[in-house]
Amino acid sequence: MGLDATLNVRKYLWDEPGLKNTIKEKTNSWDFEPESINFEIIYWRKAWQIHDFFIDHTSGPIDDNCFFIERELIEDLYNRICKILKEPSIALDILPDTEADEKYFWQLKYTKKSLENLFNSELWISGYYDFYYEASW
Numbered sequence: 001m002g003l004d005a006t007l008n009v010r011k012y013l014w015d016e017p018g019l020k021n022t023i024k025e026k027t028n029s030w031d032f033e034p035e036s037i038n039f040e041i042i043y044w045r046k047a048w049q050i051h052d053f054f055i056d057h058t059s060g061p062i063d064d065n066c067f068f069i070e071r072e073l074i075e076d077l078y079n080r081i082c083k084i085l086k087e088p089s090i091a092l093d094i095l096p097d098t099e100a101d102e103k104y105f106w107q108l109k110y111t112k113k114s115l116e117n118l119f120n121s122e123l124w125i126s127g128y129y130d131f132y133y134e135a136s137w
Contacts, residue, residue: 005051005135007042007069009123012130038132041123042114047107049097053077054133066134071124074131078115081108 013020013034023034044050057073084091085108091100095108123129 002046003044003048003051003135003137005044005047005133006040007074008038008066008132008134009041010036010038010130010132011128012036041118042111044107044111046103047111049095049104050077050107050111051135052097053080053095054135058133065136066132069131069133071131074115074118078112078119081112081115084108085112 013023013036019037020034023037024032054069054073054077057076058067058069080094084094085105088100088105091104091108097104118124
């Protein structure tokens with residue numbers, strides 16, 4: 001057991017009739033009317049510093065397992081990670097955790113690279129997608 005968390009992307013299909021029909025055809029569902037498509041873009045395992053950041057900076061209650069994340073908050077997380085990786089001694093002041101050990105910094109490097117990939121993708125650039133944080137433990 002432990003914390004498992006993801007950053008997910010959601011695309012609403014209200015103005016995408018062609019995509020809606022394709023999904024219906026592929027799922028062989030005549031009664032199903034897809035409203036959105038959702039998929040995971042970043043997965044974290046026991047990354048409490050990331051989890052606490054999202055909980056502390058959103059209105060998402062701690063027991064709500066999925067909530068909307070503003071794009072600016074994702075950028076803020078990225079900027080904090082960059083500062084920490086340049087000056088590791090400030091790590092626990094910027095993204096608190098019990099300790100800033102090897103695993104802590106590995107998670108930050110992984111998150112930084114994942115967010116850079118996101119920022120360079122159509123998912124981010126187009127502005128048509130919403131982002132959600134989801135956690136379970």
